Amino acid sequence: MSALTQYLNVYRDSAPRFDANSAPALNALRPAALSALESAGRLPDRTDEGFEKTSVEEMFAPDFGLNPDRVAIAADIAATFRCDVPNLSSLLGLVVNDRFVPSATLLKNLPQGVTVCSLRRAALEMPSLVEEFYGRLAPVGLPGVALNSLLLQDGVFIHVPAGVRLERPVQLVNIFSAEFPFMAPRRILLVAGRGSEVSVLKCDHSQRSDTHYLSSEVVEIFAGEDARVGWYDLEESSPATARYCQVFARQEARSALNACVATLSNGNTRNEFSVEVAGDGCETHLNGLAIGADGEHVDNNTRVRHSSCRSNSSQLFKYVLDGESTGAFEGEIEVCHGARFNEAYQSNRNILASISARMHSKPRLLIYNDDVKCSHGATTGQLDAKALFYMQARGIPLAEARRMLMQAFLMDVVDGIGLEPLRDRLRHMVERRFAGEAASCRSCAAARDCHAE
Amino acid sequence: MKDKDDIQKMPAERPGDIIGDVTEGEYKYGFVTDVETDVIPVGLSEEVVRLISQKKNEPEWLLEFRLKAYRHWLTLTPPKWGHLRMPDIDFQAISYYAAPGKKKVPGSLDEIDPEIRDTFNKLGIPLEEQKALSGMAVDAVMDSVSVKTTHREALAEKGIIFCSISEAVKDYPDLVKKYLGSVVSYKDNFYAALNSAVFSDGSFVYIPKGVRCPMELSTYFRINASGTGQFERTLIVADDDSYVSYLEGCTAPMRDENQLHAAIVEIVVEDRAEVKYSTVQNWYAGDAQGRGGVYNLVTKRGLCRGDYSKLSWTQVETGSAITWKYPSCVLAGRGATGEFYSVAVTRNYQQADTGTKMIHLAPDTRSTIVSKGISAGHSENSYRGLVKVTPAAEGARNYTQCDSLLLGSDCGAHTFPYIDVMNPSAIVEHEATTSKISEDQLFYCNQRGIPTEEAVGLIVNGYAKEVMNKLPMEFAVEAQRLLQITLEGSVG
Numbered sequence: 001m002s003a004l005t006q007y008l009n010v011y012r013d014s015a016p017r018f019d020a021n022s023a024p025a026l027n028a029l030r031p032a033a034l035s036a037l038e039s040a041g042r043l044p045d046r047t048d049e050g051f052e053k054t055s056v057e058e059m060f061a062p063d064f065g066l067n068p069d070r071v072a073i074a075a076d077i078a079a080t081f082r083c084d085v086p087n088l089s090s091l092l093g094l095v096v097n098d099r100f101v102p103s104a105t106l107l108k109n110l111p112q113g114v115t116v117c118s119l120r121r122a123a124l125e126m127p128s129l130v131e132e133f134y135g136r137l138a139p140v141g142l143p144g145v146a147l148n149s150l151l152l153q154d155g156v157f158i159h160v161p162a163g164v165r166l167e168r169p170v171q172l173v174n175i176f177s178a179e180f181p182f183m184a185p186r187r188i189l190l191v192a193g194r195g196s197e198v199s200v201l202k203c204d205h206s207q208r209s210d211t212h213y214l215s216s217e218v219v220e221i222f223a224g225e226d227a228r229v230g231w232y233d234l235e236e237s238s239p240a241t242a243r244y245c246q247v248f249a250r251q252e253a254r255s256a257l258n259a260c261v262a263t264l265s266n267g268n269t270r271n272e273f274s275v276e277v278a279g280d281g282c283e284t285h286l287n288g289l290a291i292g293a294d295g296e297h298v299d300n301n302t303r304v305r306h307s308s309c310r311s312n313s314s315q316l317f318k319y320v321l322d323g324e325s326t327g328a329f330e331g332e333i334e335v336c337h338g339a340r341f342n343e344a345y346q347s348n349r350n351i352l353a354s355i356s357a358r359m360h361s362k363p364r365l366l367i368y369n370d371d372v373k374c375s376h377g378a379t380t381g382q383l384d385a386k387a388l389f390y391m392q393a394r395g396i397p398l399a400e401a402r403r404m405l406m407q408a409f410l411m412d413v414v415d416g417i418g419l420e421p422l423r424d425r426l427r428h429m430v431e432r433r434f435a436g437e438a439a440s441c442r443s444c445a446a447a448r449d450c451h452a453e
Numbered sequence: 454m455k456d457k458d459d460i461q462k463m464p465a466e467r468p469g470d471i472i473g474d475v476t477e478g479e480y481k482y483g484f485v486t487d488v489e490t491d492v493i494p495v496g497l498s499e500e501v502v503r504l505i506s507q508k509k510n511e512p513e514w515l516l517e518f519r520l521k522a523y524r525h526w527l528t529l530t531p532p533k534w535g536h537l538r539m540p541d542i543d544f545q546a547i548s549y550y551a552a553p554g555k556k557k558v559p560g561s562l563d564e565i566d567p568e569i570r571d572t573f574n575k576l577g578i579p580l581e582e583q584k585a586l587s588g589m590a591v592d593a594v595m596d597s598v599s600v601k602t603t604h605r606e607a608l609a610e611k612g613i614i615f616c617s618i619s620e621a622v623k624d625y626p627d628l629v630k631k632y633l634g635s636v637v638s639y640k641d642n643f644y645a646a647l648n649s650a651v652f653s654d655g656s657f658v659y660i661p662k663g664v665r666c667p668m669e670l671s672t673y674f675r676i677n678a679s680g681t682g683q684f685e686r687t688l689i690v691a692d693d694d695s696y697v698s699y700l701e702g703c704t705a706p707m708r709d710e711n712q713l714h715a716a717i718v719e720i721v722v723e724d725r726a727e728v729k730y731s732t733v734q735n736w737y738a739g740d741a742q743g744r745g746g747v748y749n750l751v752t753k754r755g756l757c758r759g760d761y762s763k764l765s766w767t768q769v770e771t772g773s774a775i776t777w778k779y780p781s782c783v784l785a786g787r788g789a790t791g792e793f794y795s796v797a798v799t800r801n802y803q804q805a806d807t808g809t810k811m812i813h814l815a816p817d818t819r820s821t822i823v824s825k826g827i828s829a830g831h832s833e834n835s836y837r838g839l840v841k842v843t844p845a846a847e848g849a850r851n852y853t854q855c856d857s858l859l860l861g862s863d864c865g866a867h868t869f870p871y872i873d874v875m876n877p878s879a880i881v882e883h884e885a886t887t888s889k890i891s892e893d894q895l896f897y898c899n900q901r902g903i904p905t906e907e908a909v910g911l912i913v914n915g916y917a918k919e920v921m922n923k924l925p926m927e928f929a930v931e932a933q934r935l936l937q938i939t940l941e942g943s944v945g
Binding site: 351352360363 | 534536844857859860861862863864865866867868869870871872873874875876877878879880881882883884885886887888889
């Protein structure tokens, strides 16, 4: 029996409860999602091309609790929230399981016209705006998206109107908080109007390290003409956490998207990116880093599709895998028929630091046009023995030399991040991660002033 | 003097004409030999498998092998993962056996049907005396039954066995029984199962210990009879410290309907032995509208079983409507080396999904992959390759380079590398680039008085040279010619 069945059964049993605690604009997608799932019959597993190393079936198989009635679940924010970024004055909001809780700073400092609020509220208060964008990029035909759309009740809605430049980044902190195995469908809808500028920093945490959590997250990013969008995603969860995150972005003419996903500690993670470069003259940077230890699993799957002309895209994904961790990377560049003068690059570099670590890499090019410059490269290896020897010869102990080289290896991904404080912070976190410390930091004052909405 | 604008326009305008020439170039080997053939009725069933076996007077164990494969095949469905648009093949509409009419095996060149001899002459096969003097031993395959093998005696002196599979089954049953299906099991994939059930003939090579084969061994395959598939099987065994270079070339006459070609090549390489396997493939590719052409669905694999053994695949692929093949190396001996060099050219509506698999099972194994794709017209050219390093493969090393060249704006070039590393001491590198012919290079050539057409030829030749250099001398000439014919009009 497919893992899907239990979710479909829960939904069929309590469909009215799902609808009642959500908004009509969100409910509208459920019938299509249900029929897509019924016809698929199962979730992707290792027999499906593109899922060779990550079985979504297995990820969703345990018996997770759902919260269709949206009973409030308290979260010990101070204990969980560990990713304060000094010198980064952000517009902070928490997402406890799937419930959005804005901070006082956020409510106070939001510029005129900018919306950062719960998706449900947005769908109730400005249904036409939400309907215009919700579900337009994430195809409900994909089982992951369909399941998310079927069970979704709330999320985060960020809307930056044309010409508005948001100076402070929006920071979303996803926290899992439940005493029992729990699944949260999460959704972010980010709309950047023509000529606007916005950066979003998202971090994932799990409150209890031994409780199984599953995050099913779908993100839709609309970058209007000349818009500049930053999307930074940090995962610092627990070994018992499974995460299936699908990001869909669409770029209009001359827009820029800088996206980075950093997996510092996790359980079983699958990230998918699908970027449609629809307008001419766009710029796209899609980067990622992953540090794997013990039995952690990180799978990044990217797809950049150029259907317009004169755009540049680059992808850089780096993995350092230790212990019995496994990594997978599958990246694709597609240049469509008639999409001329594009330059697209993709690089995947990996270090295996232990005998039982595994890496699976599948970079792909699909080119339907001759006027392009495209390349991809992938390497998997170990630390340079000569460099290690050089450092040891200068009195640096082996363990430290290794650590330094591994850090340096990941730094060009960190350097690609557009927010300087975050860059510094991430550098620091990577350092500490290699030092073997959990990247816990001081409880954040900003987090405490979050109010339930 | 032309003004600057004119000069800059030149390269942009001219390639259009060249591509027209390329895509409209006619197939030069399209002729049908009128030979009386012995064809069994279309369709596949257990009776047909038994009939094939009976017609070939095969021993019981081989019939059993075929039947097991056939029964397994019934449980399989054709693979769909290739980046190919392939209509469903009706396997019941194919005749699985076609042998030239004469049943008697010819003893000398004179006994060969003059028509067949003419066919081979048109293909330029060195079957004639004077050509045989060029030092090649040829096992010519025409529609399944091996017609004539030259130089057998010279090879026999050194203890080298080079004959058709059916002869080998009769004369060396122990060797065949030991190695047949040991590298490519009948359970391997859909087409391998089909081939194992109905294979008609092919070549068998055995190089004894310490023997260096004095000449290049060569087989020419040719699909002739209409509506017949060809399912040949090649088995090469190189014993300790031996060396052999094996050439396989194909040309097929023009046909309207698609023909199926599902071959298996198995190679076993023992301690310190070396096998070089070169292919020039020029099956009929279909016409400019994409009608007709051969489906080339081949399973090729070598097992480098011995320590420090070496297997090198070189291929020049210019033909076939659909190519689906991944010559692979299983590197099971310590320090074994696998190499793959490929040039694949597609034009008109040809589709190619080809590449290699390098499976590192033992310590210190090395592999190199150099793949060059050239696509023109409306064709689709994909590289698909696997590099797998298992936990035992300490110190394994792989280098992969795959480049694609696009001639024309309607073609596609794709790359699908699969890289699986399970050992931290392994170093695996993959690089791929895709681009069209650089306008700077064309301009540079033009500037020095080389017309665009010649310049394109020059650049393509230079681009493919790294692979062409790996071919044996005799073959390199033919491959060069084939590349010229394929890119007719663009190569000076």
